Amino acid sequence: MLFFIQILNIILPIVYGISCFFYAQYFRSKNEKTAHTSFVFLTVGLFLHLVFMLIKGYHFQSFPIRNSFASLSMLALDIAIVYYIIERIKKESTTGIFFLSIVVFFQVVSSLFYQVSSDHDPLLSNPMFGVHIALALLGFSSLAISGLYGLMYLMLAKEIKKRHFGIIYDALPPLETLSDMGKYATICAIPLLGLGIFLGHCWHYKMRGVFFTLDPKIITTDVLWIIYVSTWLIIQRRKMSGMLISMFYFWGSIVFLFILGMVKFFSSTFHRFD
Amino acid sequence: MPSSRIALLGRSHKNASVEIRDQLSLTAQMISEFIQASQLQDSPLDEIAILSTCNRTEFYCVSKQCEQIYPWIIEQYSKIKKIELSQNALPCLILFDDNVVRHLFAVASGLESMVLGENQILSQVKSCYDLLLSHAKKQAPLLNRLLQEAIKSGKAVRTETALCQGAVSISLAGVELARKIFTNFSRHKVLLVGAGETSELVAMHLRNFGATQFTIANRSRERAEKLAAKFSAQIIGLDEIPSVLNSVDIIVVATNSQNYLITYEQVERVFRERQRLLLMLDISTPRNIDPRIGLQWSEVFLYNIDDLQNVVGANIKKREGEIPKSRAIMDRFSKDYWTWVTSLEVAPTISKLVKQFEEVRENELKKFVHKVSPTEYKQMEKLSNGLIKKLMYYPISSLNQMSANDNVDISKIDLISDIYQLRKVEKNNKVLKKK
Structure with missing residues (x-):
């Protein structure tokens, strides 16, 4: 093997x-x-x-x-x-x-x-923990992809607006397509991350008997996810499209991943259940 | 090479006024009559194909008496089109052999078109080929193959280069911009302000890319109704424009109005609620859309006639940059064509035939080298030699006779080459030699 x-x-x-x-x-x-x-x-x-x-x-x-x-x-x-x-x-x-x-x-x-x-x-030998990580990683990947689509949209929109019909204009798909692709990536990211976070809490409950703890990383992840989902829902409700939503895809993913990265960097308690 | 030559006589937008082009232009029916006349006994032509479009009328001929082509064509014009051509009406462009091949390939690729790289000419060359196929009673192998290669070359230029890419008209440039913003036009509403030719052209291009929901706003209702009938559009008055601004995604304004028909204040009211993309094409002089609109909202993409003209200019430059690449592709196809033509010569065909039969004989004999005694082998050699000579006698003597009588039938040589796969065998031998 x-x-x-x-x-x-x-x-x-x-x-x-x-x-x-x-x-x-x-x-x-x-x-x-x-x-x-x-x-x-x-x-x-x-x-x-x-x-x-x-x-x-x-x-x-x-x-x-x-x-x-x-x-x-x-x-x-x-x-x-x-x-x-x-x-x-x-x-x-x-x-x-x-x-x-x-x-x-x-x-x-x-x-x-x-x-x-x-x-x-x-x-890592525990299947539940494995699924938690798999879902979280898939969620973060989707988030990063939606951010990249947001960036592509903003770049292309800027080119069209400024009448620079160069390589970006020639090569990238239409703005509407980029927006849709960013939307699909976000649609993947939200439930995957949500399930991943939920399974993390379940794991915590299994190990410590409580569903939630005042760990800075856990709090940050939960809060970020809630803010991200709420913003997304408001955008959907207002039927917003174009530049604003692409800014959300781009900056949303940057802020989410950056803050999580910082918290992981400065705190050493993450995923330690001993 | 057969003693016939390929010749071209013609006129195009490059060397003839529209009056002369009109005089020379031929309908499909007339072309078929020309082809049929070319096959009569008294005709000096072996083959003829005619390409007649609004920008060119060109006669591609194969003949042993090239000096007779021009008088023959003049005669046919008087018989078929019932007009007497003036002395200098036709022979402005006279080319022979390789120049004809290169010219036709350039025509099919759009290099000779009025608008560099236009696409319609390829389908016109295809029609020319179809007419040749359907009306020629005798085979026309040289032109048949030439047109096939021209079509292939035209397609290759279109797929391998950017010669035909990018809009080169204002209306299409506007639609090209729209295609960089919206994916599926069927989901979006289009507002046409003005019902003139420009609006119609833009609407037609948009419809070609899937747009179905049109609204027309025009000063004259009668004119709007005419256009609306073509696009199943809804009609509104100019004063109703503000009421539809919230629901449309593409606005095309092409009128002669001296004032702004879409003002900053109207759009400002709409964008208090609206957050969708809006493309505005102002193809009017003076401008009919307030230019401040394009600067104020990030969701609005506003272009005027100068912007679109710049897009067209940039695309033409891009197309011009593709000319050397296109020429290289045409050279490739031209080389293929002449290789094929060379394969139709009598003497090389005979030598290739002999060589191939000889190879078959040798290969078959080799199988028995170690299986029979040397005496038996010699007898087998004799036998196979005799067989091959007898089998080759009739095809070779027939070819020699054709050559001696100066009556070379290219289609027969082509058939022999095909039946015995002479071109393929020659190619394989060349590859083996290289290795």
Whole structure:
């Protein structure tokens, strides 16, 4: 089984790399055949990646993020999954190059620094904790993707407004499409993060007998998620679109991820249940 | 190369006034009569294909008596179109052989068009090819293949370069901008202010990209009704414009009004509630939309005629930049065409035929080298030699006879090359040699 893990560890960055190459070609030439090829390679990459994660999980009897480099692979998988769903819904491949570049980068780093050692945090052997992490990572990936779509929208809108019909104008899809893609990413992010946070609380209840604790990281995550969802609901209710909602996608994800990153950096109590 | 030459006589927007072009233009029916006349015994032509559009009328001919082509065409004009062409009406553009091939490829690619890279010409070349196929009783292999290659070359230029990309008319430039903002026009309402030609053109392009919900506001109701009938549009008066501003997403204004028809205050009222994108195209001189609107709201994209003209100018420059790339593609197809033409010569065909039969013989014999005795092998060699010579006798003597009588039928040579796969075999041999 270790042999398969090692083989897939080499194959994955190659397959994603090929897909990324074709997405770059499509970005440049807008040839539909290239878009199809890149999507096929992305599908194959995703399938192999899922197999890779399942085999790793089964072999090491733990959720497959035993160290930072393994987490990068998990992040690559999450970004690829969310992007795959959005592309399937919108049938728009132009933005694939941006996300696949990130996927390739994460997967290459993860594969290069891959370690066979079976040492891991015992927490990772618990399925409930594994699902909590998987959902949270998927949620954060979706959030980051919606932020990137927000950024693309703002850049393109600025180009059109200023009558700069350059490379961004030529290459990116219409504003409405970018807005829709950002919306789908946000629609993925909200429930995934919500479920992830809820499972985290359940885990806390299981370990300590209480559903909630005054841990700064837990409070920050909960508050940020509530603010994000409330803002999103207000925007939906007012049927807002265009520039404002794209600013929300962009700044919302930046603020959410930045604050969480800061809290994680300055506090050391996160996910310690001993 | 057969003794026939490919020749081109014609006139286009580059060298003829619209009066001369009108005089020369031919309908599909007339073209079919030209083709049929070219196949009569007294015709100096072996093949003819005619490309007649509003910007050009060109005669692509294959003939052994090129000097007879012009008088023949003049004669046909008087018979078929019943007009006497003036002395200098036609032969402004006379090209031969490779220049004809390159010219037709350039025409099909849109390089010779009035608007660089326009798309319609490719379908016109296709129609020219269809007319040739449907009306030529005799085969016209050289022009048949030439038109096929021209269509392929035109398609390749369109897919491999950006020669035909980007709008080059004001109306299309406006729609191109709209396509960078909205994905699906069927979901959006369009307000046309003015019912003139410009409004109609923009509406037509928008409809081609899926727009279905049109509202027309015009001073004259009668004119608005005419346009509304074409686009199943709703009609309103100019004074009703403020009431629909909240529900429309694309506004096209093209009138001769001397005042702003859409004012800052009207839009300000709408944007107290509205937060959706709004595209405004002001194709009027003087402007009919207050320019402050475009600066005030981030959701409003307002463009005037100068902006659209700049888009057109930039696109034309981009297209011009693609010319060298397009020429390279045309060279590729031209080379393919002449390779094919060369394959139709009698002597090389015979030598390729002999070579191929010989190869088959040798390969089959090789299989028996170690299976039979040397004496038996020699006998087998003799037998196979005899067989091959007998099998080749009739095709070769028929080809030689054609050549001797100066009566080369290209279609027969083409058939022989196809049946024995001579081009494929030659290609494989070249690849093997290279390796």
